[in-house]
Amino acid sequence: MKRAGFTTVSLPVMLLLPQLIIIAVFFYWPTVVALQSSFYLQDPFGFGSTFVGLQNYADLFSSREYRKIAWFTVIFSLLVTFFSLAIALVLAVKADKVLRGARTYRTLLMWVYAVAPPVAGFIAVIMFNQSWGPMTEFFGLLGYNYMVGVNYNDTAFAMILASVWKQVPVNFIFFLSGLQSIPRSVREAALIDNRSASGRFWDVTFPLLAPTGFFLLIINITYSLFETFGIVDTVVKGEPGNNPMTLVYKVYVDGFRGNDLGGSSAQSVILMVLVLALTVFQFRLIERRIHYT
């Protein structure tokens, strides 16, 4: 708050009202409903509901299918996060270094930011088309019969590839901006102290980029958990069957298609706890970042 702020009361209340009404109706209300219905068992035909306590949660944790999906989500998130961070870091370091064509490279490497996840999934579907997809043919040359939508691992790989492709640009933008904020004097000092480029990278650049990296780590995990929904949905063509899926996708499948409101809400609550933990972790990192610089 500004020290020299205005003292009127009615105007700020009116300014705040639209925001407060919207979040009350479309944030707090649904969140409370999700919490509440996770303790109830909904009749599938819409005839009322019964309080079942923690039964929905117990069912989830003992369900083999749910554990399998949770496990897949963990591996999926780790792989997507690792590869999109690593590829983006390499590209950002190079793009920061070259003199000629820097702007062109920057544009070519970041435009995918604006591509919607389901479109990325759609491109993957085309690329891995069973009869003529370029990626299928490439794997065919290596002697592997690639089958998206049939083979569990093949489908998972297509999802991961599309998710990485979509996420590299964001990381690239942040890494490049982090690199460009490293002072010239620091770089020159490093250049005098250490003649090897890789030595300079690991001893000077990498630690200075660490705060950006930590921040991006959380962003990328959140991305793999939630925003990849569109990719998963298009790659499995809306019919999950035996295909791999993520936890968010499962919430949608159970709640929207299967009409299992209680179970789906319990899954939502588990995801809420997960995101809250990540966000708290992120805030603590940002606090530390202030001491860092």
Place this chain on the structure above:
Amino acid sequence: MRKPKLSAVADHAVLIAGSLFMMLPLLMLLQMTTIPDTEIIRNGPSLTIGDQFDDNFEKAMFQASGFSGENTGLSMLKNSFILGIGFAVGKIVIGMMAAYAIVYFRLRFATLAFWLIFTTLLLPLEVRILPSYEVVQWLGMLNTYQGLIIPLIASATATFFFRQFFRSVPEELVEAARIDGAGPVKFFIDILVPLSQTMIAAMFIIMFVYGWNQYLWPTMITTDEDMYTLVRGIKQIVQVLEGAVVPEFGRSNVLALVAVIPPVLVVVFFQSWFVKGLTESDK
């Protein structure tokens, strides 16, 4: 002097490989919009550029598809623009108003309002998707633009962003304005809004792209085909490709391209604003 040259070649090689990784899927999509469907079904994408683009474009944009016959590319394009622009404008207007109230007024419940608003940053829409759907249904807003846009606005990213920016505006400005007799409304409209122009532009780009690219929410909330956005239509396209005797790849690829081009152009042309907005909003 040979060595640095060699490393520069390697740098460019890495960057070119990265650019190809990003570009090839787009080029493939482009190529496939220029050839007839029968050619795609036989051979898939190739290196030759055909002459069927007009035909495919015409089919995708102006001919109806789906069950209702109201679902042309043009109507989806219109809906995408309404969602992208409506979302961005709504979010910026509401966010700026709330941020102004929080930063520039001495309000007793300002702290409470602050926490109520910023808690929304913690949980994305995806974790409360079903109850949100029920609320919208209860309000009778299924298949409406309000139902599509307003629930997406219920998170405080823009408010947070403008709060940070307003706090960095020098204190002396308000003092000077008050001495000159400017009231809060005049100060906001004549001083703060013009000062925020760059920030507003950056926010607009980010929010437009975000709104345009929404998928899960439009998928749930719009069942009328004339309410589909392009991104939401992708789902239908993929399913149609599966079942058809002669899958219309030309048409679907044009639609995928049209779904991608407006946000990409915005990001590419307003690159510096966009990068600034993106990298500064996290602090």
